[in-house]
Amino acid sequence: MRRSYFIGGSLALFFGLSCATGIGGSARAEPAPLVGDETFEGVFSCAAPDAATSDSFHCRSDINPSLARFDFFLVGHADKATGIRVLDRIEVTRSGETVPFQTISPVNSSVPDSVANYGFEAIDLNFDGYLDLRVISFLPAGPNVPYENWLWSVARGRFVANPALDKITSPQFDADAQEITSHWRSSAAAYGTDVYAYDGNTPVLIHRETDTYDAAGSCRRVYYDQIDDELRKNGTGPCTAAE
Numbered sequence: 001m002r003r004s005y006f007i008g009g010s011l012a013l014f015f016g017l018s019c020a021t022g023i024g025g026s027a028r029a030e031p032a033p034l035v036g037d038e039t040f041e042g043v044f045s046c047a048a049p050d051a052a053t054s055d056s057f058h059c060r061s062d063i064n065p066s067l068a069r070f071d072f073f074l075v076g077h078a079d080k081a082t083g084i085r086v087l088d089r090i091e092v093t094r095s096g097e098t099v100p101f102q103t104i105s106p107v108n109s110s111v112p113d114s115v116a117n118y119g120f121e122a123i124d125l126n127f128d129g130y131l132d133l134r135v136i137s138f139l140p141a142g143p144n145v146p147y148e149n150w151l152w153s154v155a156r157g158r159f160v161a162n163p164a165l166d167k168i169t170s171p172q173f174d175a176d177a178q179e180i181t182s183h184w185r186s187s188a189a190a191y192g193t194d195v196y197a198y199d200g201n202t203p204v205l206i207h208r209e210t211d212t213y214d215a216a217g218s219c220r221r222v223y224y225d226q227i228d229d230e231l232r233k234n235g236t237g238p239c240t241a242a243e
Contacts, residue, residue: 046117061122063131069095087118102158109135144169189213
């Protein structure tokens with residue numbers, strides 16, 4: 001079903017319901033980005049570190065068929081007092097090259113050993129056909145997991161931080177619907193689901209559902225939608241089981 005939302009004063013149609021600093025290198029000419037069903041799915045892998053570099057990892061991924069494969073060197077250290085791994089920087093090189101064309105630093109990622117590769121992933125975060133980067137910032141006590149994100153910029157030929165995307169916890173990306181869904185919890189009795197759509201490279205909150213339980217265990221759901229550039233209450237009802 002088609003939904004219409006007003007974003008930034010203009011009508012955007014949607015279907016269905018992440019600072020990097022570059023060192024060296026220059027932008028290269030690339031084809032127009034792919035969108036929608038043609039979103040590229042590349043090969044992504046990380047090598048287990050040896051004992052001498054147990055807090056640094058080497059990952060590799062294709063981010064688009066038009067580009068050389070990229071190598072990502074995750075350089076970090078262990079906090080001896082807490083046992084937490086701290087990611088210091090990400091060095092990005094093209095396959096066959098030894099000098100990074102970009103170094104991302106600082107990186108706000110501090111995670112326990114149980115999180116493989118600092119939670120590093122190369123996935124398409126903005127549905128443009130190019131894979132982007134993200135790492136887990138930290139593991140909270142609750143389910144709202146924060147990430148630090150960088151989107152590939154075709155014009156700049158490097159990954160660019162996206163602070164607006166960083167604010168979305170536990171995001172799930174739906175390339176078909178071109179939407180981001182975030183399930184969150186604010187207390188033991190309050191839960192919510194947010195849905196975002198992109199306006200350019202900025203994720204915009206277009207729909208929210210909040211579930212609140214009272215002392216008797218009854219649950220009430222409130223619906224919000226973006227109307228005229230504002231998130232407005234749009235209805236209430238009983239909570240329903242997750243599909």
